[in-house]
Amino acid sequence: MSQDIDSKWNPLTLIILIAVTAVILIGGFVLLQNMQDSKVLMTITAVTWGLGSVALLYFVLNAIAESMPRKIRSIAVAVVFAGPAVLMLVWALVLPTLRSLRLSFADAHGRGFVFLDNYKFAFTDPIMLEAFRNNLLWMIFGTSFCVIMGLIIAVLADKSRAEKVFKSLIFMPMAISFVGAGVIWKFIYAYKGEGVNITEIGLLNAIVTALGGEAQAWLLLPFWNNFFLIVIMVWLQTGYAMVILSSAIKAIPEEINEEARVDGANAFTIFFRITVPYIMPTIITVTTTILIFSLKLFDVVRVMTGGNFGTNVIANEFYLRQFTYGHSGQASAIAVVLLVVIIPVLAYNLKEFRNREVLK
Amino acid sequence: MTKSEKLKTSPVGRIAVAVVLVIIVLAWTVPTLGILVTSFRSPSDIYATGWWSVLPHKAYAKTDEFELPRDLDPNGPITIEGVTAEFQEWRNGIVVQEGRRLQWYGNKRSRKIEVFEEKWVGFGANLTLQNYRDVLSGGTVEFTDANGNVITRQGNNFAEAVLNSIAVSIPATVIPILIAAFAAYAFAWMEFPGRKPLFIMVVALLVVPLQIALIPILRDFTRWGLTGTFLAMWMAHTGFGLPLAVYLLYNYVSTLPRDIFESAYLDGATPFVTFVRLVLPLSIPALASFAIFQFLWVWNDYLVALVFLGDKNRVVTSALAAMVGEKGQDWHLLTSGAFMSMILPLTVFFALQRFFVRGLMAGSVKG
Numbered sequence: 001m002s003q004d005i006d007s008k009w010n011p012l013t014l015i016i017l018i019a020v021t022a023v024i025l026i027g028g029f030v031l032l033q034n035m036q037d038s039k040v041l042m043t044i045t046a047v048t049w050g051l052g053s054v055a056l057l058y059f060v061l062n063a064i065a066e067s068m069p070r071k072i073r074s075i076a077v078a079v080v081f082a083g084p085a086v087l088m089l090v091w092a093l094v095l096p097t098l099r100s101l102r103l104s105f106a107d108a109h110g111r112g113f114v115f116l117d118n119y120k121f122a123f124t125d126p127i128m129l130e131a132f133r134n135n136l137l138w139m140i141f142g143t144s145f146c147v148i149m150g151l152i153i154a155v156l157a158d159k160s161r162a163e164k165v166f167k168s169l170i171f172m173p174m175a176i177s178f179v180g181a182g183v184i185w186k187f188i189y190a191y192k193g194e195g196v197n198i199t200e201i202g203l204l205n206a207i208v209t210a211l212g213g214e215a216q217a218w219l220l221l222p223f224w225n226n227f228f229l230i231v232i233m234v235w236l237q238t239g240y241a242m243v244i245l246s247s248a249i250k251a252i253p254e255e256i257n258e259e260a261r262v263d264g265a266n267a268f269t270i271f272f273r274i275t276v277p278y279i280m281p282t283i284i285t286v287t288t289t290i291l292i293f294s295l296k297l298f299d300v301v302r303v304m305t306g307g308n309f310g311t312n313v314i315a316n317e318f319y320l321r322q323f324t325y326g327h328s329g330q331a332s333a334i335a336v337v338l339l340v341v342i343i344p345v346l347a348y349n350l351k352e353f354r355n356r357e358v359l360k
Numbered sequence: 361m362t363k364s365e366k367l368k369t370s371p372v373g374r375i376a377v378a379v380v381l382v383i384i385v386l387a388w389t390v391p392t393l394g395i396l397v398t399s400f401r402s403p404s405d406i407y408a409t410g411w412w413s414v415l416p417h418k419a420y421a422k423t424d425e426f427e428l429p430r431d432l433d434p435n436g437p438i439t440i441e442g443v444t445a446e447f448q449e450w451r452n453g454i455v456v457q458e459g460r461r462l463q464w465y466g467n468k469r470s471r472k473i474e475v476f477e478e479k480w481v482g483f484g485a486n487l488t489l490q491n492y493r494d495v496l497s498g499g500t501v502e503f504t505d506a507n508g509n510v511i512t513r514q515g516n517n518f519a520e521a522v523l524n525s526i527a528v529s530i531p532a533t534v535i536p537i538l539i540a541a542f543a544a545y546a547f548a549w550m551e552f553p554g555r556k557p558l559f560i561m562v563v564a565l566l567v568v569p570l571q572i573a574l575i576p577i578l579r580d581f582t583r584w585g586l587t588g589t590f591l592a593m594w595m596a597h598t599g600f601g602l603p604l605a606v607y608l609l610y611n612y613v614s615t616l617p618r619d620i621f622e623s624a625y626l627d628g629a630t631p632f633v634t635f636v637r638l639v640l641p642l643s644i645p646a647l648a649s650f651a652i653f654q655f656l657w658v659w660n661d662y663l664v665a666l667v668f669l670g671d672k673n674r675v676v677t678s679a680l681a682a683m684v685g686e687k688g689q690d691w692h693l694l695t696s697g698a699f700m701s702m703i704l705p706l707t708v709f710f711a712l713q714r715f716f717v718r719g720l721m722a723g724s725v726k727g
Contacts, residue, residue, distance in 0.1 A: 029591065039520050043527040046590050050531030054538055062632045077631050078552035085543030085606055086558055091580075092599020093565050096573035103575060110579075153384060159377050168713065169385045172392070175709035176702050177660030179677045183684060183698040184391045187398065187691060201410045201691070203394060235388065243717055267373075296569050299662045303681050315663075318571050323667075328575050335571040346567050353563045
């Protein structure tokens, strides 16, 4: 018997430990709910409690697992280690996917069964068609600008001695939120209206008027306003493309370039004949990542135009359907469409994963 | 290219590359510079002139004024300093000679002429910290617009928003790391049923768009009374961040040498002790990479905060977005607010760029 349960935890300690953990977990939550008065104190408590509880939970669960009979102990420990992550993933992503699928066939309040009505909306409603068209613009122009600019900068910076500084500055917008970037660019597009002696305070209008043009409300220009929004994503994401492509370029063996140079190839030939083919796999990865990104794009449009003036996108319509029109069926159908579009990438990832046999 | 390689490029080529790069970098940094400068200017200056006017430039500045004789008829052609023009033209201002402009002030009866002379002005801007004080405050704030009107606004309480962002971001960064590190260790070095299918699930979830999860999770939170709480944000961000975290950390932990685990086992260390004493310290580079990635992602997130926090406990992104909606023309508040929201992520970014880049490389797809 004692051989079977040779735990270093005696049952009493274990029970006390579990009780204390429960008190801390529940007590902390109740305490936090009643601490709205002092924000600083509340922040400190929230951070300590949040982190402390998780660490404590693992400690206690592990203690329980170690007290299990020998035969199942190693499995019990593995369950304690991997279990929370798996449970979180199932709750946060796996089940919601199934539930969204179910909701996409239900009515506005998530009840009943309305066949394909929500999908009919998703694929035929003029609002959705406009959103699809705009997302296509984002995916085509946004992605290609990001990748091409990223590639150009990566190649040029590679030839420069101040490479690090240049790259840091281009990369910097990655740390800025889309909402922050929205304010930055809204200020660039600022328009004061018509009248005599108006000094434009928006950079774009100032440049246009200085060159003899006429100031515009850029975000209201039909169709072209999409491109003024796309510029924001290019500004934010080019750094990402540049960093990844730059490291791929650096991995090209120097002998290959050297040989080509000896054969008399100029910089352009080397770029198109050697650099680009060599880093093609990386270009494809980066392109896919930014494509997915521009498909799910939400914040910029939400902050800059709210999807008005012909700039709506799918993810914004998803938000509007759920939170403005309160139609969870239509919103879920849109989410399912987003998922379906991404499935080829998902399948490709899985195939790559199997090929690499990471998991022995 | 190596250092010696870079020197080999011809000088002309090097200069051309440098010029192009400088132009691109300027285009990339000027937008941020614009709001940084604006956030320190007084509201009336912001509406009157562009932010670039703080740079040294030639501009007309008022130097003098004089009154015209009483007997002058403002309705006919008016001659001043040798130039003859109608009232309306004088009202708009006329350059009478190089660098000297005269402008009629007020209505026809005023007969007052203002003299503007072109001179170099530079760094003469009135810089102030008042915008930051106003945007941090939750009470009422006042400012003067370009026409001299005093305008009163309700402050956006960014001080509280920053604290909320911290309360959301730190646990939402550390909790998924801790959970993922335990799981990564289990997937890499433990035997348990379902190990392989569960890991394939993790890989599949890497690219799932989070929109698919928002509505069902919101329903759970509503049922459990968690909407608007930090706990809800931590849970959501943990769930959404876990696939990438487990994947990245697994890739790292699985490359640790087997010997160290074997010798630890022989010394009688339990898996828990091995994890805390060996795996965590050895994985610090991978943990740091993901931590920065996740921190920036959570801090800059708007969608998740909008859905689960709503207007309760606003974080910086939602406070800033709300301000854009309410005060779209109050550039002094918008720019200082935007900068408040950027300070922390920019600091983290510049201090730990190396780790961030490594994290980006390791997993270039995220849902």
